[in-house]
Amino acid sequence: MKILVTGGAGFIGSAVVRLAVERGHEVVNLDALTYAGRLENVAAVADSPLYSFEHADIRDRAALARIFAAHDPDAVMHLAAESHVDRSIDGPGDFIDTNIIGTYNMLEAARAQWTATGRPPGFRFHHISTDEVYGSLGDTGLFTEETPYDPRSPYSASKASSDHLVRAWFHTYGLPVVLTNCSNNYGPYHFPEKLIPKVILNALHGKEIPVYGEGLNVRDWLFVEDHADALLLAVEKGRPGRSYNVGGHNERRNIDLVHAICDCLDEKRPRETGSYRDLIRFVTDRPGHDARYAIDPDRITDELGWKPSVTVEQGLEKTVQWYLDNPEWWEPLLEIEGVGTRVGTA
Structure with missing residues (x-):
């Protein structure tokens, strides 16, 4: 299968690219290389004859038309998005332009190519989204594919909008689409503005570890390599028009x-005095x-046979060790605006 992956130099996208090439798929990586897109994330497969790269922005319709015509993919896995909630609070315009207008452009470029090639029934447009479109749960209950949308941030509202566009292109134009909505990802190559890498790197530098509120917010954590496996299953076997929620059954309070990250670091790289927990500050x-x-x-799980391979404790141990082993990857990123300071306080 030839797969066009948008955002393939990002955190989740690069995991998809690496796994897809490993499994023998031909991959075209389309990425604008914004601040969170790093070609180092796909260096392991960059020399493969199955891999090619297109430096382009999904907001550029002409570039998309050229890329679709040149590569004629069997499937699209659309991951390119602005994804940091805090940044969406400070600058919602970029999220509207990329996540909504960019997705519209992708849908139209895919539809044009699909139509021009005789509407092959095996074509798939796989839109990768987030559980944040569903809003917030109380102490009990789970998000299902039938949960009504109730986004609360500019980021989640923009992703909810893109989900609706994808479904509309299926019902109106017959474009064979599949949607997935995932829980919070973590793992290697996670950009250091996000919670888990920020905790790891602040701890290693002896800096305060900020925790919002009292740290009681609950998230369901999914190891990124398990997520990549689920996404490839969805694009290969998912039913057109169907949506699939992807989660790890790994709920944890922030x-x-x-605490678990600090304890892991205490074991792997102890401080001279005290515990990394001593650096925690509530903000x-x-x-x-x-x-x-x-x-x-x-x-x-029932329809496609997917299930996560690791618990959050196992995944965290792998993640912490990866950051300890790869300072050459993350050290340059700490200088990027918004990484070392808090954003999204408006």
């Missing part, structure tokens, strides 16, 4: 997750911070 909560996310992944 404070418990931070003013994020505006509109959702209380709890939790995914019911039964549909993708």
